[in-house]
Amino acid sequence: MDFSQRYQLILSRILDDIGLTTISIQRRRRTWLMKEAISSVKASLQDVKDVDRMLESMRYKKYYFGSQSEATTTLSMGSDIDMLYCYENFQVIxxxxxxxxxxxxxxxxxxxxxxxxxxxxxxxxxxxxxxxxxxxxxxxxxxxxxxxxxxxxxxxxxxxxxxxxxxxxxxxxxxxxxxxxxxxxxxxxxxxxxxxxxxxxxxxxxxxxxxxxxxxxxxxxxxxxxxxxxxxxxxxxxxxxxxxxxxxxxxxxxxxxxxxxxxxxxxxxxxxxxxxWSIQQLKVYILLKLIRKTFLKPIFGDRLSTFHMKTTMMYTVENYPKDIWRDNNIIQCVTYCLSTLLRWSRLRFCPHFTIANVNLFTGKIHAHEIPQLVNILSEIISSNIKCVFQIEIDNIGDRLRNRVAGFNFSLPSWVFKNGAVAILMAGEYSSEYFKCFLQILEGLDQMTYNDAILTVRRYSSILKKWSEVGDDRHIEAAKVFGPIIACTGASMRASRCIKLTRNISKQITERYGFGDNRSSVSNRLKYASMLYCSNQFNAAAESLYLCEQIIGKTPVWQMCLVDRRLNKPPVSDLHCKVMMLSNEDIFDSVIVTSVVFSRHELHCVPRFLIYDMFRTFTTDDKLDRHPYGDIWMDLAVVDPLPFMYYLQFITYHALGSSDQMVDCFNKLFAYVSYEHNKYGGHYEVAISLLGHCCELLGRLDMAWFNYKTSFTTIPRNNAAIWHMCRIVHGFTVRRQAN
Known part of the structure; x- marks a missing residue:
C-alpha cells in the first residue's frame, strides 16, 4: 500500500491524538523551562549573600535538555530526563x-x-x-x-x-x-x-x-x-x-x-x-525516533541514538524546501530524512550539525555493522515506510490500521491524551517547587534559630529582587516561592513565641499570608496548627472550617511530591478541566500539596507529629535512606486532607465537642479505609493519625492495630514504631502501678 496524501493526513491526526499538538508541545517546553527557572531562584536563595550582586553570585544553573524539554516525546515513549548542572563559578577559557x-x-x-x-x-x-x-x-x-x-x-x-x-x-x-x-x-x-x-x-x-x-x-x-x-x-x-x-x-x-x-x-x-521547528517537522522527528526505537534499537542498541536522528533531521530541514513540511506529506518527509541517514551510512561518516570535523558514527557504529544499517534503512525506505503499521508505542500501528479501514475503536481520546500531558506537566512543575522547598528547609534546619530567621529575611529580599530583574519565568517562580517562604518564617517565629510562652503578635500571623485558592491550603493548615498549639482552639476550628470550604467537593488533586511515596494521578474527569489551564492555574486551583514542618517550627506542630521528625529509628532505617532523595525524612511531612481531619478531631476534642469529633473521625477513617488507597502519598502517616484519634478515644486496641498496619505498610523510617513503643511503655507502667 502506498501512502497517499489522505493516509499521511490520517497519520498526522493520530499523532495529534497521542499528544503531539501545539498546545501540548508548548506546555511541555514551558514546564521544563520553568523547572530551570525555579531551580535558578532556589539556587540564588542558597548561594547569594549580596542581593545587589544576585546574578553574579550564583554558583550553578540547572538545565534540562533532550526529549523532555524539547517536547519531542510521547506519553509511552519512555524518554529519560537529561539534567545538566553548569557550575557558574568555573569557566573554561x-x-x-x-x-x-x-x-x-x-x-x-x-x-x-x-x-x-x-x-x-x-x-x-x-x-x-x-x-x-x-x-x-x-x-x-x-x-x-x-x-x-x-x-x-x-x-x-x-x-x-x-x-x-x-x-x-x-x-x-x-x-x-x-x-x-x-x-x-x-x-x-x-x-x-x-x-x-x-x-x-x-x-x-x-x-x-x-x-x-x-x-x-x-x-x-x-x-x-x-x-x-x-x-x-x-x-x-x-x-x-x-x-x-x-x-x-x-x-x-x-x-x-x-x-x-x-x-x-x-x-x-x-x-x-x-x-x-514547525509542528509538522516535530511530527516527522518523532516518527524518526519511533522508527529508531522500534526497528533499529533492538539491533544497534543506544549506540545509534536519538542524537543521530536529531542531526539527520536538522540537516534535512536545512537542505529541503520549507513548503514540503505538511501534514499530508509527513511520510515523504520521513523518507527524505532516512535517505540522508542512508547516504551518511554508505559514506561511513555522520557529520555533527554545529561542530566541525566530528563523525558521530565514531565509537558508536562499528565498521562491520555499517552494511547491516545500510540494508535496514534501504528496506524501510523502499517499502514506503510501511513499518509505521508495526509501531506498538502509543498504539500507533493499531490506530493507523483502524483509521484506514474506517473502523470505530476504543482507544484513549484526543482529550484524554492531551489532558494526560497537562497533568504530567503540572506534576513536574509542582514537583520542582516542592523539592526545592524541601532543600531550603533542610538548609535552614542546619542553622541556629537566629541565623535561620535572618536567612528567611534574606530570602524574601532575593525573591523581591527577582521580581524586578527576572524574566517572566523567574518572576513566576519567585511569585510561587514568596508565600511559602513567608509562611515558613512566620511559623518559625510563632514556634519561638509558644516555646517562650509569649503572645503571638499580629505581625507574625499576617506573615502566614494565604489566599482563597487551593495552593494556599498547606499554609492555612500550618496556621491552624499554630492556633491549636497555642491553645486558640475556637480560632483553629474556624480556620479549619474555611480550609475545608476551599477544598470543597469538586475534584482535588492531593499531590505527594517526595521520592518513594506513591503519587496517584487525579480522577479522570479532571483531564478536560486542566487541559486548557496553565501550570500556574492548575497549581492554584486544582492541586493541594503536602504540609511540611521543619524543626524550627517544632512548637507549631501537634506533639504527635513531632515523632515523624525522628522517624529514622534503627541502623537499618539509616541505611535505607537515600542521602539525596530522602532529606524530607528529617521533617514532618503529612498530606493535607488527613491532616485537616486530624486537626479538626484534636481541636474539637480540646473543645469537648463530641459530635464534631465523631464526624471528623469518620472522615479520617473513610480516607484511610478507601479501597486500594485512592490517595497514595504519606498513607502510613494518615493511618498513624487515625491511630492517635483512637488513643484519644481510649481505644488502645484500635490504636495498636492502626500503628501496626502503618508499620507493615512502610516498615522502614516510620514513626509508627515510636507510637507502638509508647503504648507498650504505658501498658507496662500501668501494670507495675497496679
Missing amino acids: LELCGWKDGVVNFLAFRNSKTPPQHCNLLCVKHEGPVPETRTNKNCYFKDNRGLVFFMNTVSIIFLKTLCLPSEELKKHGPSMSWNDNMDYVKAFNCPVFPDECKFVFRRPRPGHWPSPFLLDEARACGTFVVPQWYSESPQKQQKFKNVGPVTDDYTVTESVGSLLEWRYSTSRMERLFVFD
Whole structure:
C-alpha cells in the first residue's frame, strides 16, 4: 500500500491524538523551562549573600535538555530526563587573556593529537593568568612538565555521594545516572565559541533555515564543556601514579589520556534549533525516533541514538524546501530524512550539525555493522515506510490500521491524551517547587534559630529582587516561592513565641499570608496548627472550617511530591478541566500539596507529629535512606486532607465537642479505609493519625492495630514504631502501678 496524501493526513491526526499538538508541545517546553527557572531562584536563595550582586553570585544553573524539554516525546515513549548542572563559578577559557578574577579558570588545552570536539582542562592559578603547578587533590593530574590538569572523573566522585552503596552508577556518554529515568551531567561554561563550534555559522547552506535571526540567537548560547573522553581514545588498563581515588573502578580501568579529555557541547544551541521547528517537522522527528526505537534499537542498541536522528533531521530541514513540511506529506518527509541517514551510512561518516570535523558514527557504529544499517534503512525506505503499521508505542500501528479501514475503536481520546500531558506537566512543575522547598528547609534546619530567621529575611529580599530583574519565568517562580517562604518564617517565629510562652503578635500571623485558592491550603493548615498549639482552639476550628470550604467537593488533586511515596494521578474527569489551564492555574486551583514542618517550627506542630521528625529509628532505617532523595525524612511531612481531619478531631476534642469529633473521625477513617488507597502519598502517616484519634478515644486496641498496619505498610523510617513503643511503655507502667 502506498501512502497517499489522505493516509499521511490520517497519520498526522493520530499523532495529534497521542499528544503531539501545539498546545501540548508548548506546555511541555514551558514546564521544563520553568523547572530551570525555579531551580535558578532556589539556587540564588542558597548561594547569594549580596542581593545587589544576585546574578553574579550564583554558583550553578540547572538545565534540562533532550526529549523532555524539547517536547519531542510521547506519553509511552519512555524518554529519560537529561539534567545538566553548569557550575557558574568555573569557566573554561580559550586563551590566558580570558582569565577572570573570582572564579576557577581552566584553559582549554589542545595539541596536534587532541581529538575533534575535545580538549584538556589546564588548571590556572587563582592569583592570575598563569598555569597552576601545585596540586594535592583527587581529580587533578600533574604531567611530566609540571602542568596540572583537571580530570573528567569529577562527576563520578560527586554523584557517588548522592546514591546508596547498593546503587550502581551507569555512564551514558558524558552523563552518569543511578536510575533509568534521569541522566546527570556536570559541565562548565565556555563563554567564547571554540573555532570548531563556529562551524554552523560559517559553512554554506541553502539559506532558509536556520534563519539569520535564529543564528544570531545561537551565537549568544555559548558552549558547555562536559566530562567525556573521545570514543577512540585508548582505554586499556594501565599502571600510573594515583590519578584518582583507588576505590573508583572507572579510574583504574581507563588510561590517563582518556581521563583528561573533556568534550565541547552545544546543547543550548541545539535546543534552540529544535524549538524553531514547525509542528509538522516535530511530527516527522518523532516518527524518526519511533522508527529508531522500534526497528533499529533492538539491533544497534543506544549506540545509534536519538542524537543521530536529531542531526539527520536538522540537516534535512536545512537542505529541503520549507513548503514540503505538511501534514499530508509527513511520510515523504520521513523518507527524505532516512535517505540522508542512508547516504551518511554508505559514506561511513555522520557529520555533527554545529561542530566541525566530528563523525558521530565514531565509537558508536562499528565498521562491520555499517552494511547491516545500510540494508535496514534501504528496506524501510523502499517499502514506503510501511513499518509505521508495526509501531506498538502509543498504539500507533493499531490506530493507523483502524483509521484506514474506517473502523470505530476504543482507544484513549484526543482529550484524554492531551489532558494526560497537562497533568504530567503540572506534576513536574509542582514537583520542582516542592523539592526545592524541601532543600531550603533542610538548609535552614542546619542553622541556629537566629541565623535561620535572618536567612528567611534574606530570602524574601532575593525573591523581591527577582521580581524586578527576572524574566517572566523567574518572576513566576519567585511569585510561587514568596508565600511559602513567608509562611515558613512566620511559623518559625510563632514556634519561638509558644516555646517562650509569649503572645503571638499580629505581625507574625499576617506573615502566614494565604489566599482563597487551593495552593494556599498547606499554609492555612500550618496556621491552624499554630492556633491549636497555642491553645486558640475556637480560632483553629474556624480556620479549619474555611480550609475545608476551599477544598470543597469538586475534584482535588492531593499531590505527594517526595521520592518513594506513591503519587496517584487525579480522577479522570479532571483531564478536560486542566487541559486548557496553565501550570500556574492548575497549581492554584486544582492541586493541594503536602504540609511540611521543619524543626524550627517544632512548637507549631501537634506533639504527635513531632515523632515523624525522628522517624529514622534503627541502623537499618539509616541505611535505607537515600542521602539525596530522602532529606524530607528529617521533617514532618503529612498530606493535607488527613491532616485537616486530624486537626479538626484534636481541636474539637480540646473543645469537648463530641459530635464534631465523631464526624471528623469518620472522615479520617473513610480516607484511610478507601479501597486500594485512592490517595497514595504519606498513607502510613494518615493511618498513624487515625491511630492517635483512637488513643484519644481510649481505644488502645484500635490504636495498636492502626500503628501496626502503618508499620507493615512502610516498615522502614516510620514513626509508627515510636507510637507502638509508647503504648507498650504505658501498658507496662500501668501494670507495675497496679
